[in-house]
Amino acid sequence: MLGAIEAGGTKFVCAVGDHLGHIADRIEISTTVPGETMKEVLAFFQKYSIDAIGIGSFGPIDINQESPSYGFITSTPKTAWKDFPFVQTVKEAFGVPIGFNTDVNAAALGEATLGAARGFDSCLYITVGTGIGAGAVVQGNLLQGLSHPEMGHILVRRHSEDSYKGTCPYHGDCLEGLAAGPALEERWGDKGFQLAERSEVWELEGYYLAQALMQYILILSPKKIILGGGVMKQKQVFPSIYKHMSDLVNGYVSLPELSEYIVSPGLGNDAGITGSLLLADQALGRELEGKR
Amino acid sequence: MLGAIEAGGTKFVCAVGDHLGHIADRIEISTTVPGETMKEVLAFFQKYSIDAIGIGSFGPIDINQESPSYGFITSTPKTAWKDFPFVQTVKEAFGVPIGFNTDVNAAALGEATLGAARGFDSCLYITVGTGIGAGAVVQGNLLQGLSHPEMGHILVRRHSEDSYKGTCPYHGDCLEGLAAGPALEERWGDKGFQLAERSEVWELEGYYLAQALMQYILILSPKKIILGGGVMKQKQVFPSIYKHMSDLVNGYVSLPELSEYIVSPGLGNDAGITGSLLLADQALGRELEGKR
Numbered sequence: 001m002l003g004a005i006e007a008g009g010t011k012f013v014c015a016v017g018d019h020l021g022h023i024a025d026r027i028e029i030s031t032t033v034p035g036e037t038m039k040e041v042l043a044f045f046q047k048y049s050i051d052a053i054g055i056g057s058f059g060p061i062d063i064n065q066e067s068p069s070y071g072f073i074t075s076t077p078k079t080a081w082k083d084f085p086f087v088q089t090v091k092e093a094f095g096v097p098i099g100f101n102t103d104v105n106a107a108a109l110g111e112a113t114l115g116a117a118r119g120f121d122s123c124l125y126i127t128v129g130t131g132i133g134a135g136a137v138v139q140g141n142l143l144q145g146l147s148h149p150e151m152g153h154i155l156v157r158r159h160s161e162d163s164y165k166g167t168c169p170y171h172g173d174c175l176e177g178l179a180a181g182p183a184l185e186e187r188w189g190d191k192g193f194q195l196a197e198r199s200e201v202w203e204l205e206g207y208y209l210a211q212a213l214m215q216y217i218l219i220l221s222p223k224k225i226i227l228g229g230g231v232m233k234q235k236q237v238f239p240s241i242y243k244h245m246s247d248l249v250n251g252y253v254s255l256p257e258l259s260e261y262i263v264s265p266g267l268g269n270d271a272g273i274t275g276s277l278l279l280a281d282q283a284l285g286r287e288l289e290g291k292r
Numbered sequence: 293m294l295g296a297i298e299a300g301g302t303k304f305v306c307a308v309g310d311h312l313g314h315i316a317d318r319i320e321i322s323t324t325v326p327g328e329t330m331k332e333v334l335a336f337f338q339k340y341s342i343d344a345i346g347i348g349s350f351g352p353i354d355i356n357q358e359s360p361s362y363g364f365i366t367s368t369p370k371t372a373w374k375d376f377p378f379v380q381t382v383k384e385a386f387g388v389p390i391g392f393n394t395d396v397n398a399a400a401l402g403e404a405t406l407g408a409a410r411g412f413d414s415c416l417y418i419t420v421g422t423g424i425g426a427g428a429v430v431q432g433n434l435l436q437g438l439s440h441p442e443m444g445h446i447l448v449r450r451h452s453e454d455s456y457k458g459t460c461p462y463h464g465d466c467l468e469g470l471a472a473g474p475a476l477e478e479r480w481g482d483k484g485f486q487l488a489e490r491s492e493v494w495e496l497e498g499y500y501l502a503q504a505l506m507q508y509i510l511i512l513s514p515k516k517i518i519l520g521g522g523v524m525k526q527k528q529v530f531p532s533i534y535k536h537m538s539d540l541v542n543g544y545v546s547l548p549e550l551s552e553y554i555v556s557p558g559l560g561n562d563a564g565i566t567g568s569l570l571l572a573d574q575a576l577g578r579e580l581e582g583k584r
């Protein structure tokens with residue numbers, strides 16, 4: 001049996017299941033401090049005979065297996081979790097292979113294997129929620145270089161009528177600073193779901209997201225783009241993205257029909273936890289091949 | 293013996309050599325129309341016993357082996373070359389395995405294998421010349437998705453004191469439109485090499501290139517970044533890039549020392565032709581493995 005942890009800033013989802021994404025049991029635990037949260041996490045898996053555990057974690061995290069801080073949450077603003085040795089803590093408790101990646105890379109893996117990008121060897125998964133993050137599968141592998149991608153903080157061109165300062169503590173008006181949920185709520189003065197009827201909100205949201213997607217497409221050329229997270233529950237953002245994307249790209253690259261190309265998650269809210277099961281399966285596979 | 297073609301919009305470089313990048317003979321041919329240019333190209337290789345040929349071509353090109361137009365130059369503004377079946381033409385003449393990719397992907401491969409990024413499994417190669425283009429090696433493979441990357445056309449934020457309209461026929465003031473050689477020459481009214489003493493030119497150039505590099509880093513996280521092309525002969529652009537990059541990234545991601553991370557090509561002007569030799573070697577390897 002495989003174990004999976006989707007570690008988010010607000011809550012952890014833990015599940016047991018198989019490599020086809022079937023989930024046999026699951027639990028949600030709120031994210032407080034490591035001592036507390038991890039106690040509940042470990043207790044959940046103790047009930048099962050687990051062969052491997054996959055972790056899709058909020059970040060930044062260290063996923064470089066050669067690094068001394070591999071398996072750690074690194075410079076997160078959630079101070080209690082800074083320098084938390086995530087992989088080591090789980091490994092110590094269960095002694096099984098551990099897969100470790102970002103929550104969004106896990107979701108990208110889930111969607112590429114079993115979701116909206118099934119059958120493609122590349123996809124981009126973007127979450128627009130409390131923050132903006134993205135993960136990618138490139139030629140069948142989770143994208144990794146010097147570190148994991150941090151696509152939420154790219155620069156966008158400000159709309160001439162938007163004077164909102166932006167929420168990002170590092171960049172002010174980067175993409176996340178202008179277009180994540182908290183920016184939206186502060187700019188327009190209401191909770192996201194209560195802004196549903198105000199078309200100018202979603203028009204502007206599409207304006208910024210389209211710019212980001214253009215950059216991602218020109219740089220990565222993904223075969224499918226999946227947009228998840230709380231903000232994307234507002235389906236009216238999609239047509240605004242399509243319209244602005246067409247204007248921006250202006251025929252320079254040929255893309256599939258945008259409504260087929262840029263879509264909602266096929267796995268709904270389960271992209272991350274399903275991908276984490278797959279991370280467990282990959283870790284098990286590496287162990288069996290004796291590669292670790 | 294391996295053959296290599298670096299097909300540029302101004303000239304073609306052809307070479308014969310080996311998989312270690314040793315070049316035994318080479319020729320330069322100006323780019324006119326396919327009938328003329330290709331006749332000279334084929335004549336050059338006729339003198340040798342060639343086992344495989346690698347082509348690094350200007351684009352856009354079709355590198356998707358499943359596509360009916362695989363091996364073609366596609367929608368290039370150089371009308372004589374539009375829909376030119378490049379691979380097919382070379383294959384017909386020599387019947388050997390052909391490797392085919394963009395000129396910048398070839399250069400990235402050359403630099404990752406034998407140049408400034410030797411020993412790394414990832415790098416980004418950017419040329420800033422008549423246009424701006426980039427190729428990338430990601431986890432050991434040349435980056436490819438729906439198509440090859442088109443990173444030169446990403447959006448940048450305009451400098452508040454720069455009112456130059458931009459040269460890009462598709463986007464006006466995209467990166468290439470604002471920062472490639474022709475934009476520079478039109479904006480400042482002189483040939484690139486004659487602008488050497490005007491520090492404001494290279495300060496602004498660094499301002500735009502730093503923005504682009506920030507996007508590339510956040511999205512791809514390359515282990516090394518190599519900047520080539522005619523404009524980058526002005527070495528004073530590098531410090532301007534480092535300065536603006538530090539300001540923009542603002543400590544959000546931890547990067548190697550910038551002067552080690554963002555560098556000139558280790559292979560000088562031979563990155564592309566050397567990479568094309570390596571494309572030939574890869575094509576030969578695939579043929580021997582019976583995978584084609």
Ligand SMILES: Nc1ncnc2c1ncn2[C@@H]1O[C@H](COP(=O)(O)OP(=O)(O)O)[C@@H](O)[C@H]1O
Nearest residue numbers: 010129130131181182192193229230231233234
């Ligand atoms: N139905 C909704 N409509 C619009 N915005 C929403 C909706 N639900 C959540 N949001 C926004 O998404 C943010 C939460 O993102 P979410 O993806 O649910 O969680 P997280 O990113 O913390 O995992 C909230 O700050 C809110 O602004």
Ligand SMILES: Nc1ncnc2c1ncn2[C@@H]1O[C@H](COP(=O)(O)OP(=O)(O)O)[C@@H](O)[C@H]1O
Nearest residue numbers: 302421422423473474484485521522523525526
């Ligand atoms: N020494 C130089 N200093 C500044 N700019 C240069 C220099 N040499 C070439 N350039 C610029 O680079 C452009 C040519 O780019 P180059 O990389 O040499 O060729 P191409 O991109 O056509 O392969 C010219 O348009 C010119 O603006």
Ligand SMILES: [Zn+2]
Nearest residue numbers: 153168171174
């Ligand atoms: Zn930011």
Ligand SMILES: [Zn+2]
Nearest residue numbers: 445460463466
């Ligand atoms: Zn452009």
